[in-house]
Amino acid sequence: KKNFKEVFDQAKINFEEIFHNLFPEGKAELSLSDPSNLLESGLDIRVEFPGKKELDLLQFSGGERSIIAIIFLFSILKTKPPSFVILDEVEAALDDINVDKFIKLMRQFSDKFQFIIVTHNKLTMEYAGELRGVTMKKGGMSQVVSISIDDWLSEYADTLN
Amino acid sequence: KKNFKEVFDQAKINFEEIFHNLFPEGKAELSLSDPSNLLESGLDIRVEFPGKKELDLLQFSGGERSIIAIIFLFSILKTKPPSFVILDEVEAALDDINVDKFIKLMRQFSDKFQFIIVTHNKLTMEYAGELRGVTMKKGGMSQVVSISIDDWLSEYADTLN
Amino acid sequence: MHLKEIELYGFKSFGERVKIELNPRLTAIVGPNGSGKSNIVDSIRWLLGDQSYKSLRVPSSSEVIFKGAENDAPFNFSHVGIVVDLENEGEFQVERKYHRSGENEYVLNGKVVRLKDIRSLLSTMGFGLGSLSILSQGQIDSILSLVPTDRRAVLEEVA
Amino acid sequence: MHLKEIELYGFKSFGERVKIELNPRLTAIVGPNGSGKSNIVDSIRWLLGDQSYKSLRVPSSSEVIFKGAENDAPFNFSHVGIVVDLENEGEFQVERKYHRSGENEYVLNGKVVRLKDIRSLLSTMGFGLGSLSILSQGQIDSILSLVPTDRRAVLEEVA
Ligand SMILES: Nc1ncnc2c1ncn2[C@@H]1O[C@H](COP(=O)(O)OP(=O)(O)OP(=O)(O)O)[C@@H](O)[C@H]1O
Numbered sequence: 298k299k300n301f302k303e304v305f306d307q308a309k310i311n312f313e314e315i316f317h318n319l320f321p322e323g324k325a326e327l328s329l330s331d332p333s334n335l336l337e338s339g340l341d342i343r344v345e346f347p348g349k350k351e352l353d354l355l356q357f358s359g360g361e362r363s364i365i366a367i368i369f370l371f372s373i374l375k376t377k378p379p380s381f382v383i384l385d386e387v388e389a390a391l392d393d394i395n396v397d398k399f400i401k402l403m404r405q406f407s408d409k410f411q412f413i414i415v416t417h418n419k420l421t422m423e424y425a426g427e428l429r430g431v432t433m434k435k436g437g438m439s440q441v442v443s444i445s446i447d448d449w450l451s452e453y454a455d456t457l458n
Numbered sequence: 459k460k461n462f463k464e465v466f467d468q469a470k471i472n473f474e475e476i477f478h479n480l481f482p483e484g485k486a487e488l489s490l491s492d493p494s495n496l497l498e499s500g501l502d503i504r505v506e507f508p509g510k511k512e513l514d515l516l517q518f519s520g521g522e523r524s525i526i527a528i529i530f531l532f533s534i535l536k537t538k539p540p541s542f543v544i545l546d547e548v549e550a551a552l553d554d555i556n557v558d559k560f561i562k563l564m565r566q567f568s569d570k571f572q573f574i575i576v577t578h579n580k581l582t583m584e585y586a587g588e589l590r591g592v593t594m595k596k597g598g599m600s601q602v603v604s605i606s607i608d609d610w611l612s613e614y615a616d617t618l619n
Numbered sequence: 620m621h622l623k624e625i626e627l628y629g630f631k632s633f634g635e636r637v638k639i640e641l642n643p644r645l646t647a648i649v650g651p652n653g654s655g656k657s658n659i660v661d662s663i664r665w666l667l668g669d670q671s672y673k674s675l676r677v678p679s680s681s682e683v684i685f686k687g688a689e690n691d692a693p694f695n696f697s698h699v700g701i702v703v704d705l706e707n708e709g710e711f712q713v714e715r716k717y718h719r720s721g722e723n724e725y726v727l728n729g730k731v732v733r734l735k736d737i738r739s740l741l742s743t744m745g746f747g748l749g750s751l752s753i754l755s756q757g758q759i760d761s762i763l764s765l766v767p768t769d770r771r772a773v774l775e776e777v778a
Numbered sequence: 779m780h781l782k783e784i785e786l787y788g789f790k791s792f793g794e795r796v797k798i799e800l801n802p803r804l805t806a807i808v809g810p811n812g813s814g815k816s817n818i819v820d821s822i823r824w825l826l827g828d829q830s831y832k833s834l835r836v837p838s839s840s841e842v843i844f845k846g847a848e849n850d851a852p853f854n855f856s857h858v859g860i861v862v863d864l865e866n867e868g869e870f871q872v873e874r875k876y877h878r879s880g881e882n883e884y885v886l887n888g889k890v891v892r893l894k895d896i897r898s899l900l901s902t903m904g905f906g907l908g909s910l911s912i913l914s915q916g917q918i919d920s921i922l923s924l925v926p927t928d929r930r931a932v933l934e935e936v937a
Pocket residue numbers: 349350352356357358359360361390592598630631632633650651652653654655656657658659682683684685686687756
């Protein structure tokens with residue numbers, strides 16, 4: 298096991314780098330609340346989105362919190378990459394512009410770990426290309442089919458009309 | 459103020475009626491956990507979606523919980539209708555089929571109270587017709603414009619490309 | 620009776636005077652992440668006297684005031700007003716003005732009143748101020764709490 | 779090294795044997811509300827020995843077993859397996875079988891082993907079992923907790 302300080306130093310570099318990459322005109326900082334007490338110190342996260350003042354985490358919007366959380370997650374995973382990552386609708390609160398940033402992040406990490414994601418977002422589906430459609434055609438029993446995005450969207454549209 | 463039992467009896471009728479209306483082949487029941495102790499009894503919610511067995515609230519999916527919560531909300535609001543209701547992205551976890559049910563519910567209540575809703579969902583926007591677009595053209599300062607759905611979607615698409 | 624208009628000036632991200640006209644039946648508020656949609660919802664809670672920092676999403680009461688932006692200096696005051704349409708009986712206006720000094724003012728049709736006066740006026744008119752008439756982002760899941768007695772509390776709001 | 783396949787039979791809503799082939803880079807799981815997507819995520823947590831009812835979304839351990847459906851009787855067992863592809867070094871299979879009687883079995887390439895054996899094998903291969911590699915629905919908001927020491931706990935998962 299790496300020691301806490303080593304992992305923190307690495308995660309700090311990752312967090313600030315990944316944020317800068319997605320929001321070049323913004324600022325982000327990960328720091329220790331109490332550097333003199335490594336054993337118990339909490340973590341402080343300070344973020345400024347482009348054109349905006351620094352805010353307390355509480356004041357960010359739902360979507361802003363999600364994209365910061367995703368960047369925080371990736372910056373920690375990067376310190377010790379697992380072989381696979383499963384994400385269940387993590388981009389649900391994001392608008393299309395921020396979904397694009399999430400996709401950019403997945404693209405940058407695609408050689409580091411295998412992604413398995415659950416999503417309702419059409420942009421994310423388009424990026425993935427390969428879909429596994431889960432349905433309950435027979436009441437109460439899940440079935441899974443491999444399906445292309447075009448077939449999925451047209452099949453889905455049928456159920457709506 | 460109505461007494462608790464009166465409101466409960468009314469909410470029970472509403473809950474079971476609204477659920478039946480949206481899911482004709484399902485079953486729903488609102489009941490008192492301890493009918494002999496009106497002062498402290500909790501509320502039990504039992505729901506069966508069409509074709510599925512009865513489940514503990516914990517076992518429902520994210521979207522299923524949202525649609526049950528929305529029905530529970532409307533069944534209580536109906537006991538004492540406020541003049542306006544503000545809903546901030548309540549349909550975020552719903553797929554298109556359940557968003558349709560949410561819209562159907564808003565349509566049925568549209569003569570009971572005024573709705574003010576925040577949404578990212580294109581089906582909800584289409585139902586509303588009249589949009590207020592909030593943007594931060596000048597960094598960090600919110601502005602609001604009245605805009606039609608077509609203009610909004612095309613303006614939005616521009617920011618993406 | 621319905622909400623006709625919301626006016627914000629100096630409240631959170633509203634560093635310009637903004638008037639939002641509302642449709643008597645349904646108005647949809649849309650916009651990118653972080654543009655200020657939920658701030659509008661918070662402004663109504665704040666106007667009606669909600670004191671909870673958690674539900675207003677602020678670390679302290681003065682943080683409702685516009686902090687400034689790229690090219691704009693911070694404000695010293697925050698002002699939110701609503702116009703309520705009473706159909707055949709005209710309309711009335713409710714406002715809240717807050718100054719960084721801590722001074723707080725509630726105004727009804729141009730006259731300074733107490734918050735209590737506003738709340739009792741609104742509830743006699745069936746305005747309905749129960750906590751269920753404003754559902755903030757992410758709150759929909761918590762009304763269906765797993766604990767039966769918490770669900771009771773939701774019902775007691777209107778009882 | 780990557781996850782090649784997941785097989786479910788009798789786990790939650792999977793009352794038919796279902797094999798899901800995974801793309802070595804990215805697989806997107808889609809479907810209507812309540813169709814069984816998050817159940818697949820739960821199945822991996824359950825296979826790797828997650829004991830928490832809250833994160834598995836079950837009221838008790840036997841509730842992972844298929845309860846039956848419209849025309850199908852409930853099962854007595856629940857079975858989940860994964861195939862891990864080791865690129866040039868072949869592949870291996872990990873399975874968990876659970877019976878309503880309470881009997882529980884972990885199987886590695888056809889041989890019954892203990893959960894401990896599976897976990898130590900997977901972590902020596904860099905499989906990474908930290909809690910951050912599986913993020914359930916709704917969890918993204920909680921990793922950014924408002925409390926600095928909670929955030930530390932997130933980092934300690936990998937330290
Ligand atoms: N006191 C303040 N002064 C200036 N700006 C503020 C203040 N408080 C909050 N903000 C701004 O408001 C933004 C959050 O706005 P809000 O929560 O309304 O977004 P939203 O439109 O609901 O977005 P989402 O779709 O992500 O939920 C913050 O990013 C911040 O820039």
